[in-house]
Amino acid sequence: MSIKVLKAGLLTSIQDLGRYGYQKYGVIVSGAMDSHSLRLANILVGNEEGEGVLEISLMGPSLKIEKDIILAITGGDISPSIDGKSVPMWRPVYLKKGSILEFGRCRWGCRAYLAIAGGFDIPRIMDSKSTYLRAGIGGFCGRGLKVGDVLPVKEPQGQALRYLGKLAKKAGTKSMETTAWHIRSSYIPQNSQCVTIRVMKGSQFKHFTEESTQNLFNAPFQVTVQSDRMGYRLSGSTIKLMQPLEMVSEAVALGTVQVPPDGNPIILLADRQSVGGYPKIAQVAIVDVGTVAQTKAGSKIYFTEISIEEAEELYCTREQDIQNLIIAIRLKMGE
Amino acid sequence: MLTFNEIKEIINLVNQSCIQHFELNHEATNIVIDKHSLPSTTENKIGLQDASAVDSTLVLSGESHEKQLPRKEVPDQQGDNLYKIVSPTVGTFYSAPEPGADPFIKINQQVNSNEIVCVLEAMKLFNEVEAGVNGTIIEVLFKDGEFVEYGDTLFLVKQDV
Amino acid sequence: MSEIITRGTMGIEILPFGEAAILVEFGQGIRPETHDKVQALTQYLDCHAIPAMIEYVSAYSSVTIFYDPIKFRKSLINREEGHQQTCYEMLAAMLKEIVSKLATDVTHAARIVEIPVCYGGDFGPDLDYVAQHNKLSREKVIEIHTSGKYLVYMIGFAPGFPYLGGLSELISTPRRQSPRLSIPAGSVGIAGMQTGVYPIETPGGWQLIGSTPLQLFRLQDNPPSLLRAGDMIRFVPISAKKYDTYKGGI
Numbered sequence: 042m043s044i045k046v047l048k049a050g051l052l053t054s055i056q057d058l059g060r061y062g063y064q065k066y067g068v069i070v071s072g073a074m075d076s077h078s079l080r081l082a083n084i085l086v087g088n089e090e091g092e093g094v095l096e097i098s099l100m101g102p103s104l105k106i107e108k109d110i111i112l113a114i115t116g117g118d119i120s121p122s123i124d125g126k127s128v129p130m131w132r133p134v135y136l137k138k139g140s141i142l143e144f145g146r147c148r149w150g151c152r153a154y155l156a157i158a159g160g161f162d163i164p165r166i167m168d169s170k171s172t173y174l175r176a177g178i179g180g181f182c183g184r185g186l187k188v189g190d191v192l193p194v195k196e197p198q199g200q201a202l203r204y205l206g207k208l209a210k211k212a213g214t215k216s217m218e219t220t221a222w223h224i225r226s227s228y229i230p231q232n233s234q235c236v237t238i239r240v241m242k243g244s245q246f247k248h249f250t251e252e253s254t255q256n257l258f259n260a261p262f263q264v265t266v267q268s269d270r271m272g273y274r275l276s277g278s279t280i281k282l283m284q285p286l287e288m289v290s291e292a293v294a295l296g297t298v299q300v301p302p303d304g305n306p307i308i309l310l311a312d313r314q315s316v317g318g319y320p321k322i323a324q325v326a327i328v329d330v331g332t333v334a335q336t337k338a339g340s341k342i343y344f345t346e347i348s349i350e351e352a353e354e355l356y357c358t359r360e361q362d363i364q365n366l367i368i369a370i371r372l373k374m375g376e
Numbered sequence: 377m378l379t380f381n382e383i384k385e386i387i388n389l390v391n392q393s394c395i396q397h398f399e400l401n402h403e404a405t406n407i408v409i410d411k412h413s414l415p416s417t418t419e420n421k422i423g424l425q426d427a428s429a430v431d432s433t434l435v436l437s438g439e440s441h442e443k444q445l446p447r448k449e450v451p452d453q454q455g456d457n458l459y460k461i462v463s464p465t466v467g468t469f470y471s472a473p474e475p476g477a478d479p480f481i482k483i484n485q486q487v488n489s490n491e492i493v494c495v496l497e498a499m500k501l502f503n504e505v506e507a508g509v510n511g512t513i514i515e516v517l518f519k520d521g522e523f524v525e526y527g528d529t530l531f532l533v534k535q536d537v
Numbered sequence: 538m539s540e541i542i543t544r545g546t547m548g549i550e551i552l553p554f555g556e557a558a559i560l561v562e563f564g565q566g567i568r569p570e571t572h573d574k575v576q577a578l579t580q581y582l583d584c585h586a587i588p589a590m591i592e593y594v595s596a597y598s599s600v601t602i603f604y605d606p607i608k609f610r611k612s613l614i615n616r617e618e619g620h621q622q623t624c625y626e627m628l629a630a631m632l633k634e635i636v637s638k639l640a641t642d643v644t645h646a647a648r649i650v651e652i653p654v655c656y657g658g659d660f661g662p663d664l665d666y667v668a669q670h671n672k673l674s675r676e677k678v679i680e681i682h683t684s685g686k687y688l689v690y691m692i693g694f695a696p697g698f699p700y701l702g703g704l705s706e707l708i709s710t711p712r713r714q715s716p717r718l719s720i721p722a723g724s725v726g727i728a729g730m731q732t733g734v735y736p737i738e739t740p741g742g743w744q745l746i747g748s749t750p751l752q753l754f755r756l757q758d759n760p761p762s763l764l765r766a767g768d769m770i771r772f773v774p775i776s777a778k779k780y781d782t783y784k785g786g787i
Contacts, residue, residue: 061603064594066762067696067736067754167761176696176737178756222503225474241555289567290693290700292594292601294558315594316693324555349623352556353606360607362500368389369499372400 042110044157046190047141048103055161055180055192056311058091060169064315070295071171071179074152074270074311075331077359078116081224082156084367085113085133087200087374092160093170093180097153099337101144102186108138110194111158111205117150117233117335123217132223133158133374135208137216150233150335158205159197174270175312204374222373224366234340235261238329239347239355243298243321245286253280257322261341262306268338270312275342279304280322290318296325296333298344308333326352328359383407399466459509461531467498469518469530481531485513493531496524511535549574551632553625554601561600561632567702571598572690576767577639587631588612589624595766597690597700604628647688647769652734654683654725654772655780656747663744667710667727681708682746682772687732689768697736697754697762701770704732716742723748725772736762747772750783 046053056079059072073079073096080090095102101119114121114130121128123140130153136142144153163170163181172180181192197205212218246254262277280300293299297309299319308325309317310333325333326347336342347355390398390409398409471479471494481493487507495502511533518530550562561578564571579595582602589609593602606624610616613627656679657664668675687701694700704727712728717740720726724735726743735741736753753763764770775783 062592063761064592065692065766066760067692067694067698068761166756175739178696221506222501224500225502241553244552244554244560287566289565289597290691291560291596291599292554292558294555294601294603296555314694316596316691327555327557349553349556349625353623356556356606357610366500369501371389372386372499373501 042108042159042194042196044192044194045105045107046102046186046188046192047105048143049186049188049190050097050102050144051100052096052098053102053186054096054172054174054184055093055163055170056096056172057093057170059311060167060171060173060179063167064292067315068167068176068178069173069312069315071173071270072169072311073154073171074334075116075150075154077328077331078152078154079156080363081131081366082113082115082154083160084363084370085115085131085224086111086156086158087133087197087202087204088156088158088160090363090367092156093163094157094161095155095186097144097155099147099151101153103144104142106136106138106140106142108194109136109205109209111135111197111201111208112142113156114153115156116154116331117152118148119151119153120145120148121153126217128217129219129223131225132220133204133208135205135212135218137212140216147337151337152334157194158201159195160201162193162195173312200371200374207374220373224370233332233335234337235343236332236336236340237343237345238333239326239352240296240298240323240329240344241326241347241349241352243323245288245320246322248282248286248320249300249322250281250283253278254322256280257306257344258346261343264336264338264340264342265305266338270310272310272313273308273333273336275306275308277305280306282320286320288318288320290316293317293321294324296327296330297321298323298325310334326355328352328355457534458514459511459533459535460529461493461505461508461533463496463524463526463528463530464505465496465498465503465524466526467496467503467524469520469522469524470495470497470502471516471518471520481507481513481516483513483516487511487513487533494518505530507531507533509533509535549636551629551636553623553629556624557606558601558603559625559628559632561602561636562598563600564598567597567690569688569702572688572702572767574639575600578636579766581635581639587628594693595691596693597702602628602632647767648765649769649771650764651771651773652725652749652751653775653779653783654747654749655775655777656682658777660748660777660780661725661746663713663726664746667708667744667746670710671708673707678708678746679774681705682732683774685772687770687772689764689766689770691766692762692764695735695737695739695754697764699733699753699764699768699770701732704730706730710744712742713744716740720745721748722754723750723752725749748780750780 056073058076059070079094082094083090083092111133113133121144123142128134166179177183208218256278260278262275265274265276267274281304293309293313298306299317299321300306301319400407481487489507489509491507492504493507494505513531514534515532548564552560554560563574575595578600582593589604589612591603593600609624664675668678685703685705687703689699690702691700709730710727719738720735720741722737724745725747726745728743734753755761
């Protein structure tokens with residue numbers, strides 16, 4: 042069973058929750074830019090949370106479905122449709138074989154996650170299906186999708202198979218069917234292009250000037266066009282050190298906000314290198330990394346400070362919510 | 377009616393999760409599981425597969441559970457031509473698809489039977505409620521964010537003849 | 538509460554790094570003695586599981602441990618204690634204990650890895666520039682480069698890429714003004730006081746003095762990186778002919 046790529050879109054690649062355990066060998070984590078949306082997409086189709094999905098950025102692909110399937114689309118709203126009819130997001134959707142899924146305008150955010158029940162039948166490289174684009178490792182042939190690609194999909198089993206059965210039965214002869222319920226991305230702000238991002242103080246925070254740290258929390262920054270899966274380069278007030286700092290390279294993390302000599306902060310994201318030598322002014326709370334990832338060039342970002350306790354609390358609460366959701370969906374689909 | 381095995385499965389699932397309070401209405405069966413009353417050390421036992429490890433308050437009853445919330449009074453006007461759109465679940469009532477969006481329907485609006493009239497949120501799932509009949513909306517009995525019980529009347533509809 | 542920075546003896550600091558990572562700083566700067574302490578901790582971590590640790594990344598003078606706060610809290614025997622502290626505070630206390638007991642003299646001997654390099658010509662298009670910049674002959678540059686012993690401080694920047702210390706000042710050369718868009722895998726270069734080998738093709742600004750037929754990054758191997766932090770490297774000059782044989786044999 043497979044999916045044929047009729048149009049590739051701007052950057053469509055297979056990602057999962059990332060490649061962990063190999064950073065000490067210089068192998069980056071990669072993975073979804075908005076991992077929360079990825080997990081929800083998988084949960085909606087009965088897959089393991091961390092199964093590989095398609096990450097679709099800005100301009101979506103055109104995909105021909107070659108067998109009856111269920112899929113779920115979460116994250117950015119890039120106007121998914123079949124035959125001009127809108128495909129609903131944030132819920133499992135049954136599609137009959139022969140359907141051609143297309144995308145259009147970005148209505149909200151910019152990265153959509155497409156999970157197929159069963160997941161993609163591609164090898165795990167160093168424990169992950171994520172694509173390390175720069176090194177050509179993992180995912181589908183180590184690269185983004187191209188026209189003509191045929192993506193193999195595994196036969197759904199267990200939960201995924203049950204969900205497929207339930208919706209197929211409801212659909213009967215209809216070519217598209219969905220549930221009478223959906224989940225909502227309630228954690229995501231209304232306006233994806235003007236966001237407030239919660240951060241903790243970074244490792245070298247105390248080395249920056251008072252004016253810079255004031256500006257960090259009071260003035261907006263703009264996402265520039267030099268923003269990609271490695272990191273988002275921001276422009277705004279210049280961030281300055283009190284004096285030059287002799288820094289040697291040390292590890293960086295997802296959401297680290299580092300400041301190169303030109304004073305324009307960079308938020309490090311999925312394809313960041315494992316180490317860096319620039320001073321770190323802030324650390325984005327894990328729960329807000331996806332929000333950053335859904336902004337586009339030209340968006341405004343406001344930073345607000347929170348403590349580590351608060352960040353931990355937010356993280357734990359969100360994890361609890363996800364576990365509750367898994368149960369709720371299983372019960373719903375088991376009815 | 378849920379079978380014994382189904383009830384046991386539900387208890388296991390809730391037991392293994394972080395869910396603190398769980399309610400389920402299914403046909404004539406009503407289940408309430410509450411972990412709040414547990415002493416904290418019992419949490420350490422969660423993770424065991426055996427349902428009997430959880431000293432939860434398991435209330436099984438054949439009728440609606442006692443909740444302190446006042447039930448909505450449904451005015452009986454215009455005789456029996458009025459169709460009641462009734463809630464299929466407990467949950468929170470929302471009149472619009474998203475916060476800030478236009479409501480699904482308004483008073484005096486014509487609806488088709490498969491049109492969505494509201495969503496009810498329960499356990500973070502947003503359940504779409506369809507009109508069920510063709511007709512005109514006469515009254516909306518709940519406001520955004522209000523808690524709804526199983527069986528509550530949500531809308532009154534003057535059916536098309 | 539979360540501002541507490543745990544300081545131990547010998548200027549070791551244990552700092553928070555967001556809500557899911559913790560940084561153990563052994564000092565500042567690039568020094569073999571500091572690196573020994575880094576190695577001592579990473580060797581400990583390789584053999585003893587820290588609850589909820591996902592992985593660690595070691596650098597010149599620090600080790601960063603990435604963990605899962607949920608798994609960490611679940612692992613606590615005394616849940617009550619967990620309610621009053623952040624994971625950072627609890628992990629910092631744990632690490633302070635571990636670090637204080639680490640042997641400061643690293644017992645396990647460094648591996649010595651020889652890297653065969655074909656210098657100059659097409660293999661090293663910037664060799665002449667490096668020679669001129671340092672007012673030396675090409676042969677002298679090669680002699681100095683190959684007589685050095687280089688410590689692998691860490692692997693990062695690219696898969697298998699070693700950060701090497703110990704380059705002689707006599708051949709240190711600043712980066713190119715304009716970086717190359719693509720540097721072939723195996724290229725051996727110099728940038729300021731650093732020397733290293735590009736394990737995969739990437740853009741870069743290093744001065745390229747030679748090339749090695751060795752694969753520093755092998756996807757099919759476990760671990761996939763030929764070199765590890767703590768290894769000692771020696772560069773060994775080979776002829777173009779030997780380079781081809783080597784390549785053919787791999």
